[in-house]
Amino acid sequence: MNAAAAAPDLTASLEDYLETIYEVIRDHKVARVRDIARARKVKAGSVTPAMKKLADLGLITYERREYIGLTPAGEEAARRVLSRHQILTSFLSEVLQISPEVAEADACAMEHHISDEAMDRMVRFFEFMRSCPDTGSDFLKRFHGCSRINAELRSCPSDCAHRGGTPKRRAAARSLADLQPGQSGVVRQINTTGAIRQRLLDMGVLPDAVVRIERVAPAGDPIWIRLRGYQISLRMSEAKAVLISDTH
Amino acid sequence: MNAAAAAPDLTASLEDYLETIYEVIRDHKVARVRDIARARKVKAGSVTPAMKKLADLGLITYERREYIGLTPAGEEAARRVLSRHQILTSFLSEVLQISPEVAEADACAMEHHISDEAMDRMVRFFEFMRSCPDTGSDFLKRFHGCSRINAELRSCPSDCAHRGGTPKRRAAARSLADLQPGQSGVVRQINTTGAIRQRLLDMGVLPDAVVRIERVAPAGDPIWIRLRGYQISLRMSEAKAVLISDTH
DNA sequence: TCCTGTTGTTAGCTACCTCTAACAGCAGGA
DNA sequence: TCCTGCTGTTAGAGGTAGCTAACAACAGGA
Numbered sequence: 001m002n003a004a005a006a007a008p009d010l011t012a013s014l015e016d017y018l019e020t021i022y023e024v025i026r027d028h029k030v031a032r033v034r035d036i037a038r039a040r041k042v043k044a045g046s047v048t049p050a051m052k053k054l055a056d057l058g059l060i061t062y063e064r065r066e067y068i069g070l071t072p073a074g075e076e077a078a079r080r081v082l083s084r085h086q087i088l089t090s091f092l093s094e095v096l097q098i099s100p101e102v103a104e105a106d107a108c109a110m111e112h113h114i115s116d117e118a119m120d121r122m123v124r125f126f127e128f129m130r131s132c133p134d135t136g137s138d139f140l141k142r143f144h145g146c147s148r149i150n151a152e153l154r155s156c157p158s159d160c161a162h163r164g165g166t167p168k169r170r171a172a173a174r175s176l177a178d179l180q181p182g183q184s185g186v187v188r189q190i191n192t193t194g195a196i197r198q199r200l201l202d203m204g205v206l207p208d209a210v211v212r213i214e215r216v217a218p219a220g221d222p223i224w225i226r227l228r229g230y231q232i233s234l235r236m237s238e239a240k241a242v243l244i245s246d247t248h
Numbered sequence: 249m250n251a252a253a254a255a256p257d258l259t260a261s262l263e264d265y266l267e268t269i270y271e272v273i274r275d276h277k278v279a280r281v282r283d284i285a286r287a288r289k290v291k292a293g294s295v296t297p298a299m300k301k302l303a304d305l306g307l308i309t310y311e312r313r314e315y316i317g318l319t320p321a322g323e324e325a326a327r328r329v330l331s332r333h334q335i336l337t338s339f340l341s342e343v344l345q346i347s348p349e350v351a352e353a354d355a356c357a358m359e360h361h362i363s364d365e366a367m368d369r370m371v372r373f374f375e376f377m378r379s380c381p382d383t384g385s386d387f388l389k390r391f392h393g394c395s396r397i398n399a400e401l402r403s404c405p406s407d408c409a410h411r412g413g414t415p416k417r418r419a420a421a422r423s424l425a426d427l428q429p430g431q432s433g434v435v436r437q438i439n440t441t442g443a444i445r446q447r448l449l450d451m452g453v454l455p456d457a458v459v460r461i462e463r464v465a466p467a468g469d470p471i472w473i474r475l476r477g478y479q480i481s482l483r484m485s486e487a488k489a490v491l492i493s494d495t496h
Numbered sequence: 497t498c499c500t501g502t503t504g505t506t507a508g509c510t511a512c513c514t515c516t517a518a519c520a521g522c523a524g525g526a
Numbered sequence: 527t528c529c530t531g532c533t534g535t536t537a538g539a540g541g542t543a544g545c546t547a548a549c550a551a552c553a554g555g556a
Contacts, residue, residue, distance in 0.1 A: 013543065026477040033504055046544055048505055065504060065551070076450070079478070083452040090456070096369035109361030115354050116446060121344035126455035127437045128391045139387030143376045189375045198364060202324070204331040207374035208338070229274040230327070261513065281534055294514050296535055313521070313534060 010057075012112040015081045016040060017050045018059060019111075021068060022078035031068040084119055085111040091122045095129075097144055176211065176225065176234070176242040184212040185244030192241035203232055205242055258305075260360040263329045264288060265298045266307060267359075269316060270326035279316040332359040332367055339370045343377075345392055424459060424473065424482070424490040432460040433492030440489035451480055453490055 010018070020039045024031040033051070037044040055062040059074030070078060085107050092103035129140065179185055187209045190200050204227055205211070214224040214231055221236045234242075258266070268287045272279040281299070285292040303310035307322030318326060333355050340351035377388065427433055435457045438448050452475055453459070462472040462479055469484045482490075 011542070022478075034502085042543090043545065044504065045506080045546075049543085075478075079452050079480070080450040083450055083454060086452065087449075087454055090454075092366060092369075096366060096373065098363075098365050098369055102363050102365045106361065106363050106366050110358045113354065113357030113361070115346075115350050117346050117350045118340055118344060118354050119449060120445070121340075121346055123438065123449055123454060125344065125391065128394050130436055130455055143373065146376050146379075188378055190371065197368070201335075201367060201371055202328040202331055204327050204334065206331060206335055206338075206371060207378055230270075230323075232327070259512070282532090290513090291515060292534065293516075293536080298513085 010077065014050060014054060014057075015077075015112050016108075017047075017054060018070075018074060018078040019081045019085065021060060021070060022075065022082060025070065033068070036068070081111055084114055087119055087122050087126075088114065090126065095125065095140065174244055176213070176223075176239040176244055177236060179213045179244070181213045181215050184210060184247050186210055186247055187242055188245050189243040190241060191243050196238055196241060200234075200238055200242065204228060204230075210247060211242075211244070258325065262298060262302060262305075263325075263360050265295075265302060266318075266322060266326040267329045267333065269302075269308060269318060270323065270330060273318065281316070284316070329359055332362055335367055335370050335374075336362065338374065343373065343388065422492055424461070424471075424487040424492055425484060427461045427492070429461045429463050432458060432495050434458055434495055435490055436493050437491040438489060439491050444486055444489060448482075448486055448490065452476060452478075458495060459490075459492070 017036065017040065020036050021031050024035045024039055028035060033044050033047045036051075037047045040047075051060065051062045051068060054060045054074065059071055059077055061069040061071060088107035088110055089103050092098045092106055093100055098106070174185070175191070176185065187205055187207055189207070190197050190205065192200075209227060212226045214226050216223045222233045223236070223239055224231055224233050225239075265284065265288065268284050269279050272283045272287055276283060281292050281295045284299075285295045288295075299308065299310045299316060302308045302322065307319055307325055309317040309319060336355035336358055337351050340346045340354055341348055346354070422433070423439070424433065435453055435455055437455070438445050438453065440448075457475060460474045462474050464471045470481045471484070471487055472479055472481050473487075
């Protein structure tokens with residue numbers, strides 16, 4: 001009950017070491033400097049000073065040249081980091097359908113920064129999904145069906161309710177390229193894939209963003225839009241991929 | 249098209265500076281060292297060397313004692329970071345319903361680490377939610393209804409399909425406390441809130457985790473369970489809150 | 497016993513990022 | 527004109543974290 005408070009502000013690096021020690025002990029029974037270095041992809045010379053710090057904090061048992069062990073407080077801290085890692089990985093791969101390797105890498109990078117609150121919400125998300133199969137997994141199935149197909153065919157599968165869309169919605173299927181200078185719209189969908197999609201996302205062209213056409217080049221091709229107080233220019237091919245609806 | 253490649257590996261700190269400059273210029277027209285220091289909550293003496301680095305990288309225009317501006321490449325890099333920040337904030341607050349301040353803080357911490365792939369998936373999530381209102385937002389409404397009530401009453405609202413549950417499901421509403429030593433189960437739900445919930449999550453008691461009762465103290469109160477290869481002990485009050493189903 | 501290879505420690509270096517404190521440039525007021 | 531205060535720069539120090547290279551401890555084989 002006091003151990004969590006006993007390890008107040010570990011650095012990301014020390015948290016990583018702790019997590020690594022936990023996993024090495026779990027998998028190999030004992031943890032040596034060498035194992036930790038290999039698992040963390042650092043040199044052995046970097047491990048020793050980290051072990052000293054963790055020992056000073058009372059999180060590991062460490063005697064020169066001996067096996068390394070976790071104290072109860074260290075075990076608790078390690079498990080805390082690991083559980084964040086696990087929930088992030090599950091969320092990224094199962095809900096967002098990110099490839100296992102990338103999910104793992106992202107989880108590693110983010111596990112040190114996520115708040116208790118976000119952690120808790122992700123868990124609730126899983127609880128809901130598992131306990132409401134008729135709604136929860138149905139939603140996810142639709143989402144994954146839509147978004148996967150989206151990446152290839154740019155249209156929803158036949159079992160998706162919005163495949164045809166309501167008349168109102170169908171009428172609203174305009175792109176940024178259809179707007180006149182001075183007109184505004186709200187980004188609904190980035191209807192393309194690959195490098196162009198990534199470029200649009202990187203520029204901040206995200207769902208719900210309000211955009212306004214500032215001016216159009218004489219040739220009609222590059223258009224300038226205002227987005228969150230900044231002006232950016234888009235090629236016609238990019239603008240056509242940005243589906244919008246009216247501002248409300 | 250080449251600017252994104254021109255800023256290959258900015259440190260998290262430099263990305264933050266770039267993002268700050270972008271926002272300061274957007275809000276105040278010009279950016280001075282003082283403004284940046286204040287926005288990033290660092291001292292002015294820390295800003296100057298960072299500006300030199302960014303200028304060396306060709307991302308900002310910087311002359312000693314003059315206003316600071318973004319080059320096209322710098323603007324692109326800043327927008328890239330900012331768009332990550334925005335999508336993370338939206339996702340955390342709208343989908344996971346995390347409070348605005350925490351969502352903001354988490355987004356700040358994670359924006360430097362998230363992959364293109366995860367970013368893209370979050371955007372797709374929003375696109376789906378917005379374009380499939382009959383399914384998408386319905387799911388989210390149910391999730392938020394369930395999970396909010398969950399935090400207070402521990403039961404689903406009357407409009408939630410799983411409120412009563414199927415007979416099969418109702419029969420499976422056992423907790424860890426109902427298992428005998430040697431028996432296993434799969435965690436389905438953490439049926440409690442506050443500190444106990446947080447403690448269970450921190451220990452790695454997460455949905456879908458397989459747990460096995462190792463032994464029970466003579467008094468019956470602390471029980472030891474095996475979880476992902478490690479043994480941890482739970483108080484009865486904690487074990488009762490962990491709802492499980494059979495391993496399949 | 498000595499040799500050798502593995503393992504772990506140490507020292508010295510680099511890089512990043514921040515701070516404080518002293519100092520420089522500049523503008524406005526007395 | 528000089529003084530004063532705001533702003534920005536610089537130098538020095540401290541913390542983290544990684545590396546390399548030299549060295550120490552130890553075990554097993556010849």
